[in-house]
Amino acid sequence: MxxxxxxxxxxxxxxxxxxxxxxxxxxxxxxxxxxxxxxxxxxxxxxxxxxxxxxxxxxxxxxxxxxxxxxxxxxxxxxxxxxxxxxxxxxxxxxxxxxxxxxxxxxxxxxxxxxxxxxxxxxxxxxxxxxxxxxxxxxxxxxxxxxxxxxxxxxxxxxxxxxxxxxxxGLNEYQDLIHERGSAWVMIETLLPMLTRNTDQRAAEIKKMLTESPLVLSVLAFMVHIYSNHSEPLEYLGERLYRAIADCPETQKWVDPELRSRPEEHRIMQELCGKRCVDVQTTGDDHCIHFEEDISVSTRASNAPEAKGKKLLHAYNRKGKVVFQFHGLELVAPPSHWTIGPRPDSEI
Ligand SMILES: [Zn+2]
Known part of the structure; x- marks a missing residue:
């Protein structure tokens, strides 16, 4: 769970x-x-x-x-x-x-x-x-x-x-699920320490592997819980996992139920992360996403000009609209109306 x-x-x-x-x-x-x-x-x-x-x-x-x-x-x-x-x-x-x-x-x-x-x-x-x-x-x-x-x-x-x-x-009765949870433990133990040694694209791929499946993520969430709450986290998790979680405080955000529960935001964040996102800073409902290279964001819902650059403030509005604030420009549209892609070659 x-x-x-x-x-x-x-x-x-x-x-x-x-x-x-x-x-x-x-x-x-x-x-x-x-x-x-x-x-x-x-x-x-x-x-x-x-x-x-x-x-x-x-x-x-x-x-x-x-x-x-x-x-x-x-x-x-x-x-x-x-x-x-x-x-x-x-x-x-x-x-x-x-x-x-x-x-x-x-x-x-x-x-x-x-x-x-x-x-x-x-x-x-x-x-x-x-x-x-x-x-x-x-x-x-x-x-x-x-x-x-x-x-x-x-x-x-x-x-x-x-x-x-x-x-x-009957959560312990199904061998296939026990096996999946056990495999997830091994996978996290192997991949999480690699995260801090890799940057950019490779790190984004590792994050995707660790967060895409709710079952794998549930095991990671349990590990993060032990790291933060157990009286002897080092003994429970082992040196390798303990150090990996300590070196990657971002894992706290990955397992945050509120961040995970916004499906459109989740999709957009994943797409954005696939575009060489290098950092995400979260303040309340806002996410400031930094990219290694310029990206463009456009919407077919209005005549607003395309927004381009390396830094994007992305906020989720609970009434079903996604708001992007970008270089002082605010773009609002339903989630399905957004297009996110690499910067067009013609753009300066
Ligand atoms: Zn079930």
């Missing part, structure tokens, strides 16, 4: 969900049946197939990865709190998770484990950073916390979440 940042659903889609919620009828178990029937019909429609699933995918770097196990089979809209537990949450955007058929149909399907205080014990990666609850070993297995004598309430809570999440989602 990796921490995710919930994106806003469009106003139109939110309204469609509210309309569906208003159609849930009856009380008690009949209300559950009503909500389930409505949801089963609605999930075949455009609202779910296009808007809900694409916004959920955007939360994970635009990929249809299961939020729980990060397999690439995340195709179903799952209710974090099941319909049987709360039929009124059947059409709540905040209750939606993108899940694979295995996680969606495992023990979790209708169960909703809670602790003695009634607090959910199934990890929701949209709400909390999963790494403190699900430590990983080098071969890709999550560690199971055993009950200890004299547990503090905090330790008990962490153990309850660890146990429930591993049990209900």
């Amino acid at each position: 990796i921490r995710l940042h919930r994106l806003d659903l469009s106003d139109e889609a939110e309204k469609d969900l509210l309309d569906l919620k208003a159609n849930i009828t009856d009380v008690g178990s009949a209300r559950k049946r009503s909500a389930r029937a409505l949801f089963n019909r609605a999930r075949q429609a455009n609202l779910f197939q296009k808007k809900v699933i694409s916004t959920l995918s955007g939360m994970n770097g635009r990929s249809q990865r299961c939020f729980y196990c990060l397999s690439d089979r995340g195709s179903a809209v799952d209710h974090y709190r099941p319909i049987d537990d709360d039929p009124d949450a059947a059409f709540n955007w905040d209750n939606y998770i993108l899940a694979c058929s295995v996680c969606n149909s495992s023990e979790k399907n209708k169960a909703f484990p809670v602790d003695e205080a009634g607090k959910p014990t199934l990890l929701n990666p949209v709400d909390v950073d999963p790494h403190a609850y699900l430590p990983l070993n080098k071969i890709g297995e999550f560690l199971w916390f055993d009950e200890e004598t004299d547990e503090t309430p905090e330790v008990k809570r962490v153990r309850s979440v660890n146990n429930a999440t591993l049990k209900y989602l």
Whole structure:
């Protein structure tokens, strides 16, 4: 798992969900049946197939990865709190998770484990950073916390979440995913130390390999978590990894859930990085991107002149427009209207 940042659903889609919620009828178990029937019909429609699933995918770097196990089979809209537990949450955007058929149909399907205080014990990666609850070993297995004598309430809570999440989602049951996580560990251990010894194009390629797959990125995010929070990070990670993370503070930004959750920005950043980006400085929502050579940015949405140069201030506007500020010129357009390319030869 990796921490995710919930994106806003469009106003139109939110309204469609509210309309569906208003159609849930009856009380008690009949209300559950009503909500389930409505949801089963609605999930075949455009609202779910296009808007809900694409916004959920955007939360994970635009990929249809299961939020729980990060397999690439995340195709179903799952209710974090099941319909049987709360039929009124059947059409709540905040209750939606993108899940694979295995996680969606495992023990979790209708169960909703809670602790003695009634607090959910199934990890929701949209709400909390999963790494403190699900430590990983080098071969890709999550560690199971055993009950200890004299547990503090905090330790008990962490153990309850660890146990429930591993049990209900079966995260250690699938050998292919254990193998993928273990391979990701080796890959990061090999490539990350090379990053500081390489510059420009080669460094951009290494970064792409480490950040493109949400599963590889989740292992890197776990390592960064250990580096920042563990009492003995050097022992846990080993000298090579520990030094590599220390030498590359940029990794903190790569695993930042909010930066990763902006799909169009993510695409543009990747394209830009492929154009020999040499540095990205982030302040709040703004990214100042520096290039080794001149690039050009243009939009077909307006008659604004093309912008060219080595330095570009790129800001993301949550209302669906990307704003580029470039040499004092501000260009605004929907993300799909942008063209980013190398500087044309004719340009001085
Ligand atoms: Zn899954």
